[in-house]
Amino acid sequence: MLQELAEKYDLPRLILEQRSISKLKSTYTDKLPIQVKSTSGRIHSSFQQAIAATGRLSSTDPNLQNIPIRTPEGRRVRKAFIAKEGFKLMAADYSQVELRIMAHLSRDAGLLSAFSSAEDVHKATAADVFNTPVDSVTAEQRRSAKAINFGLIYGMSAFGLAKQLNISRGEAQQYVERYFERYPGVRTYMDETRVFADENGFVETIFGRRLYLPGITASNAMIRKAAQRAAINAPMQGSAADIIKQAMIDIDRWLRIGDLDASMLLQVHDELVFEVREKDVELLSEGVKFRMMTAASLEVPLLVDIGVGNNWDQAH
């Protein structure tokens, strides 16, 4: 609501700015320093394993899975997470893992090829949807394609896409139609997933872990639609959760051997954060990358980006 008004007026913009800054202060700047344990000089978060419906971990006391990164002011908080003397922080991120899982699950030829050929999948999608060479894709087209890609994972409608991109509903509808023309397997997969959920009352990840959806047969259309969106999303979000957990187990087993001076500190859904002695950075990087990439074998490669730095922001 304010978001829209802020495009035209100063007051709503200032209100949003104030809220954002006070959020940073109350939740992070004021709080994190007093959560440092005196015995270790560190913050010790808890990771819950049986909270999120899709099988993700959740982090509490404090939540270290929502440390700011999207704005320059927020990133200053992230810079406060530093490696101890002689060590580096290393972040290892899966690249577009949920979209890759969608390609795997749908077996859609176009999406599979977008991933096998392109280094930038949103750009590749833009080229397909807007029927233009990859090199001619504009920033605007890429932005639209990215919104479509993310929207699909969440079960978004043309209405939601229109709002997201600030375009008319008809235009958004055209984008969606062109997308499904190019990637018909994705539409089929989504239709089949809704039917499966309706008939069985659950959906499952690649590895067979289930999410039950009691709302899928509700007479209330709003509840039913929400359950359908959850049914679309859960196999992707849940399979991604399964994969990174497998990688964590493999990495833990490997690090326990003790050849490397390194520890796994955090998991942030598609990212693992390590602290590693400087001399072991290269070995850790290679070992982590290999284990994350081979935690599952899909129809598309799983790519991992690695970053190293003295603080968590630098490691990205």
Next chain:
DNA sequence: GAGGGGAGCGCG
């Protein structure tokens, strides 16, 4: 003073 519930905002 404790705790519920909603709004709002931080992240993937």
Next chain:
DNA sequence: AAAGCGCGCTCCCCTC
């Protein structure tokens, strides 16, 4: 009438 998935924390209002 609503319209985008999954979380946790702070603030505020309210009740007990």
